[in-house]
Amino acid sequence: MNLLAAMQAFVKVAELESYTRAAEQLEMSRTQLSKLVMQLEAHLKVRLLQRTTRRLHLTEAGERYLARAQAILQQLDDAETELHQSSTQVSGRLRVNGPMSFGTRYLAPLVAQFMVQHPELEVRLDLSDRQVDLLEEGFDLAIRIGALEDSSLVARPLTSCRMLLVASPAYIAANGEPLSIADLGHHQGLRYRGSRGTHWQLGETSITMAGALESNNGEVLNHGAEAGLGIAYQPSFLVDDSIRSGRLKVLLAEQVETQIGIYGIYPARHHLPAKVSVFLDFLAAAWGSPPYWERTLSANKNQ
Numbered sequence: 001m002n003l004l005a006a007m008q009a010f011v012k013v014a015e016l017e018s019y020t021r022a023a024e025q026l027e028m029s030r031t032q033l034s035k036l037v038m039q040l041e042a043h044l045k046v047r048l049l050q051r052t053t054r055r056l057h058l059t060e061a062g063e064r065y066l067a068r069a070q071a072i073l074q075q076l077d078d079a080e081t082e083l084h085q086s087s088t089q090v091s092g093r094l095r096v097n098g099p100m101s102f103g104t105r106y107l108a109p110l111v112a113q114f115m116v117q118h119p120e121l122e123v124r125l126d127l128s129d130r131q132v133d134l135l136e137e138g139f140d141l142a143i144r145i146g147a148l149e150d151s152s153l154v155a156r157p158l159t160s161c162r163m164l165l166v167a168s169p170a171y172i173a174a175n176g177e178p179l180s181i182a183d184l185g186h187h188q189g190l191r192y193r194g195s196r197g198t199h200w201q202l203g204e205t206s207i208t209m210a211g212a213l214e215s216n217n218g219e220v221l222n223h224g225a226e227a228g229l230g231i232a233y234q235p236s237f238l239v240d241d242s243i244r245s246g247r248l249k250v251l252l253a254e255q256v257e258t259q260i261g262i263y264g265i266y267p268a269r270h271h272l273p274a275k276v277s278v279f280l281d282f283l284a285a286a287w288g289s290p291p292y293w294e295r296t297l298s299a300n301k302n303q
Contacts, residue, residue, distance in 0.1 A: 004076075007072070008073060009036035010040050010069065012025060016136065019056075021136075046061040046065075048061060048062035049062055081274075090278050091120035093123075094122065094275045094276070095126075095138055095140045096124070096142070096279075097128065097141075098127055098143040102237055103125070104127060108125065110286050114279060118278075140276050141265060141279075143263070143283075144265050145161075153267060155265050157261055158280065159287040159290070160289065161236045161237055161260060161262060161291055161293075162236045162260075163234070163235055164243075164253075164256070165184075166242070166249065166250055167225060167232070168226050171225075171231070178252060180252070181255055188211040188231065190229060191211055191213070192214075192216070192218060192234075193214050202233075211229070211230045212229065213229050218235070222238055226242060226248060232248075236291070236293060
C-alpha cells in the first residue's frame with residue numbers, strides 16, 4: 001500500500017464528503033479511491049468513515065486522524081513548495097478560472113504566451129461568469145473583477161479599469177446626448193444582470209435604468225449599444241475596440257469616474273507555488289497599470 005496516496009485519498013474524501021467528487025479532483029476512478037481508503041483503514045485497524053446511503057460521516061477515530069493527516073500533508077506540500085521556489089522553472093498543472101468575456105479577450109492569449117515560455121506547464125483554463133469555489137472545485141487561482149466578497153482567500157491586485165457610459169452615434173442622434181447623470185432617467189439603459197442586481201453605480205450615485213435589453217453577458221450589451229438600443233455601462237476592456245472604431249462614444253466622462261479592480265484570487269497558504277506566483281507576475285506586467293486597452297481611449301472619451 002502507498003501510505004501517502006491512501007492518506008491523500010482519505011483526506012480528500014473527508015473534506016468533500018463525496019467519493020465521486022474526490023475521485024474527480026484526484027483524477028482517478030472511484031473504485032481506485034475507495035480501495036485506497038479501505039487499505040488505509042485496514043492498515044490502521046480502525047474504521048475512519050461511516051458510509052450510509054445518503055452521506056459519509058467521519059467516525060471519532062476518523063476525525064482525529066483527519067486533523068493529523070491534513071497537518072502532515074500540508075507540511076509535505078510546504079516542504080516541496082520551498083524547494084520549488086528556488087527554481088525558476090514553472091511546471092506541473094495550473095488550474096485557472098476567469099470571467100467569460102474578459103477571459104476570452106485578455107486572459108486566454110496570455111495563457112498561451114505563458115505556456116510557450118514554460119513548456120513544462122499544463123494549464124486547465126475554465127471561463128465562466130459563475131463565482132466558483134476554488135477549494136471545492138480544485139482551482140489554483142481565479143481572476144475576478146470588481147468588488148470582492150469577504151473570504152479566507154488572498155486577493156492580489158493585478159490592474160484596474162474604468163467603467164464607461166457608452167452609446168452609438170445613431171442612438172445619440174435620435175435621442176440626444178445626456179449632459180448629466182440626472183438626464184439618464186430619460187434614456188434607455190442596457191442592463192447587466194449580475195449577482196448584485198441590475199443597477200448602475202455611478203460614483204456615489206446608484207440608479208436603475210429602464211430598457212428593453214438585459215443580459216448576464218457584457219458582449220450582448222455591446223451589440224445592443226452598437227445597434228442603437230440604448231446606453232450601456234461597461235468596463236473599458238469590453239468597449240475599447242468599439243470606441244476606437246467610432247461605433248460607440250463615451251458619455252459623461254468627467255462625471256463618471258469609477259474604477260474597478262482586477263485581482264488574482266488564491267487560497268491562503270504559507271508558500272505560494274511558483275506556478276501561481278510567476279503567472280500572476282506575468283499577468284500584472286502584461287496588463288499594466290493603467291491597462292494597455294485604456295491607453296488609446298483618452299483621445300476618444302470626449303469626442
